[in-house]
Amino acid sequence: MTFFDPSAWGGRLYSGGWVTGRGGEHTVVEPATGSAIGTYAEASREDLSRAAAIAEQAQRSWEQVPPDEKAAILRRAGSLIDEHADVLVDWLVREAGSGQGKAHFEAGLVSSEFFLAAGTALAPYGQLLRSAKPRLSLARRRPVGTVGVISPFNFPGILSARSIAPALALGNAVILKPDPRTAVSGGLLLAAVLEEAGLPEGVFQVLPGGAPIGVALIEEPSVRVISFTGSTAAGRAVGELAGRLLKRAHLELGGNNALIVLDDVDVPAAVSAGAWGSFLHQGQICMTTGRHLVHERIYDEYVERLARTAEGLRAGDPTTGTPLGPLIDAGQRDKVHAFVTSTVDAGARLAAGGTYTDLFYQPTVLAEVSPDQPAFTEEIFGPVAPVLKFADLDEAVDIVNRSEYGLSLGILAKDAFAAYELAERIPSGIVHINDQTVDDEAVAPFGGVGFSGTGSRFGGHEPNIEAFTETQWVTVQSSIERYPF
Structure with missing residues (x-):
């Protein structure tokens, strides 16, 4: 047998x-x-x-x-x-x-x-x-x-x-x-x-x-x-x-995990990390990057590159080798789509995606997002990347800390120690400097604070x-x- x-x-x-x-x-x-x-x-x-x-x-x-x-x-x-x-x-x-x-x-x-x-x-x-x-x-x-x-x-x-x-x-x-x-x-x-x-x-x-x-x-x-x-x-x-x-x-x-992108980063590398954090397994991960906070000096380039990356990824039958598969069921798909449409109705711009066939939801990028819009405040559990701009570190910290979740945090920066100092100001069970929010190892402590x-x-x-x-x-x-x- x-x-x-x-x-x-x-x-x-x-x-x-x-x-x-x-x-x-x-x-x-x-x-x-x-x-x-x-x-x-x-x-x-x-x-x-x-x-x-x-x-x-x-x-x-x-x-x-x-x-x-x-x-x-x-x-x-x-x-x-x-x-x-x-x-x-x-x-x-x-x-x-x-x-x-x-x-x-x-x-x-x-x-x-x-x-x-x-x-x-x-x-x-x-x-x-x-x-x-x-x-x-x-x-x-x-x-x-x-x-x-x-x-x-x-x-x-x-x-x-x-x-x-x-x-x-x-x-x-x-x-x-x-x-x-x-x-x-x-x-x-x-x-x-x-x-x-x-x-x-x-x-x-x-x-x-x-x-x-x-x-x-x-x-x-x-x-x-x-x-x-x-x-x-x-x-x-x-x-x-x-x-x-x-x-x-x-x-x-759950989590509504933030990725903070400072203005001194290698933007293509940052976009690659951000896309992985938001789109891996169709965003159905508690550690998924649910909020991209990007410094205003590189915001436009970041959004443009992230949208282009999203458009190059296709959701399909994973047995055929497509990078992304289906959402788990129709209920989850409809929940994801409701977050996207309500956020666009609230004033965000759909930069990529926002469409689906059956359970295959295409990777989605939402730009010009504000901190009070649904896709930014809630855990979506789908392949959606809301992107918000910030002017200085105090503003970024204030925006991240408005969330009651506290599972995983990523900070991308040329100065890793400055990023580490920034992380001290944000409660989170997990912190990754110069990486996105999704990771796990058997030997590493895992868990969140707050609603996480x-x-x-x-x-x-x-x-x-x-x-x-x-x-x-x-x-x-x-x-x-x-x-x-």
């Missing part, structure tokens, strides 16, 4: 093995063509309750597995993803509408998460504490038990793996609810990888479904931590429900250990302490 043969998983979900779910069968639709490319089972609340019981039992044994054995399984998972990268890439292209380059990049990120997690399994997990008494005093990290992961459609593989891998490494069981539009590349394929890597049955489960299954996952008593990646609106609901239940919720939410989330909870050993463990204080002394009672 070939790896990830549909005969093994088609029409099923993964919960104690490949099983039929009670929520009915869901057809996987390729957004570029509208064709059916597979089926899987949706989960019901009964499936969730069953999965939680399986996870709770399996976690007790998994926690006791020696760390080197955990690390070996996770390394094997990373190797399997690399060995079968073509399978993951194919599903990312067809199911998520990813361009070939984006899909290959994402596949590499997914394997890197499992390789990093193998190291996390072997990392120090506590510290010795000084004590006023003659005893050993230490703080150590313990697994939380079962972690619930809710992941989105845009980078489905990596945005699932970056929670799954470290949570497993730290001795937890994981129940994943992927977005139903990308349940294969964002969940079921990872289940097949971990199964083949030797992860014990029940430690990882995939329950595809809509919002009701997400609510059930949060409400399940044995699930103590929720790792959510998605929109700010949905994140508020997740955080509110988790808070009422006294559960930790790690929220990585609850801070860095992903990337590197320390944030991951903080996210998926509890701290326990332990003391040991050689004889029983004497008391006056």
